[in-house]
Amino acid sequence: MPGPYPHLRNLFPAFSLILLAVSPASFAETIRATTHAEGQTRTVQVIREGGDIFIPVFACGALLGADTRWDKATNRWEMRGKSAQAQGFLDEPLLTVSGQPFIVRVPPRLINSIPYLSIEALRLLGRHGWDTDVTWEAVTKEIFVRPAQAAAVGLAPRARTIAVPAIPDGARAIALDPGHSRQAGAQGIRGTTEGDMGLRFCTALSATLAALDEAGVILRGEADDLTQAETASLANAIRADIMVSFHGSVFGTAGVAVWYWGMANIGGTGINFAPFEPPGGWVQAAGPAAPRSAALARRIVKALKDAGIPARGPFAAPLAALEGVTCPAVVLDFEGLSTAEGAALVNHAESIEQVTLCVLRPVLAEAGPRPAHQ
């Protein structure tokens, strides 16, 4: 039965809530953070909000050994280290670390007039800019900043030792890229896989080149799991005169689309590409050879059309398969692998031979004269 003042019972939780809300001690706590540089221990005020931990931007900079600035007028914060620079705006999820964009779940924000970053953002800055791992120990309330244990998730090519095949004296080196490892890539009908298909064309072209005393170097064999950056590095290491990369698409009707490296007007769409990497880096190394690559692509399209094989292009795109390749290079994309005609084009010995010849002549023409015997 309700009493004379039924709402009075609401007042007690109200008092408790108000007291909790206004008490700074309830959401701010002091934790110990260890810097990675000299193993220094310092104390910083962090804010815990639900499951999120916020650390003052200036403390984050100190932990990473970076100079930190915050412009109150624009809400822009910035950190500068010896090898990295990071910046962003309060209340925006976008951070840039050395020119690369990142999106965080919890944006930086102003709390009690102090700019704060989430532990998620600090981890990201450490990992991608300062080569450090940041860990938060919830039980002991400690933040550890240590040199990164595993390789940073970067965009640069991986470094590992790859055997570079020798090119016979006087032969032109034609790099042949199956595009993917054997069972990887797009899956067409009749068990056609993109990697398997690419290897078949590479093998056919390599054998034909060998018969002409030229060197057709298959960049990855059946068991190789080389990345595209590694195949490009290998093509550069053998000083390839030309590189041909084979790919396949389930999409489309049966035929071959020929692509070369270019960042403008991708595939005729008017869309351009601007890499985060500054000019002069790996990504744009294919640029100087692009005009010759385009000429080679035009020749191959013509040869295919003359042979009655549906051919499309040539198209420009900054394809991953052509990044970093310094010689003229093209991608042949066999489309319509999900159609009977498309599967036949890449599986029948006769059509493989026909395509091989259509590629061979333009490749040798564009490769230039044979090198003199030494």
Next chain:
Amino acid sequence: MRKIAAVAAVFAVLAGAWFGWKTWNSRRQSLSRVAGPAVVESVPCPVWFPSRDGMDLCEETASRPKTDDPAQKLAGVMEALHRGPATPCSLHLFPEDSSPRAVFLSADGTAYLDYPKSVFERPMGLREEFLFIRALGKTLLRNCPEVKSFVLLVDGAPRDFISSHMPAHGKYLLPASMQKK
């Protein structure tokens, strides 16, 4: 004694404010229950999907919530793309039931489209990836004049390529001259 009285008065004022807010809020909620969910006005929104033969794009008219806010408009357009095609002549651009982790429009007109890794884990051929970029670019061009470029991120970070062919380590710049075409 005076101190106690002052503290009691402060508590009384705060409690009164809280009680007042609680009463007002419950009344507001009961009113909204009677009125039902707010009706959001929709506007047509042209979207492009890969054609079923995978050679071109098909245009469809979807809908998005009416808004003048560029960021909300971008979110609405991306939602329409995620809903997928309504006609059988087109293919889905994104896996069914997928959604972005975040869609953010920066002050310089760059749309950052952040996806979970699973969205691009499926094997995609070169043409499929090309049509993905083309459909996305064309849809953004026609619906969001504020968007000058777009960036694809996976789990909040840039990566080398979309699936294995088209790059994802940079910005795709939309041609301003095609904005109204």
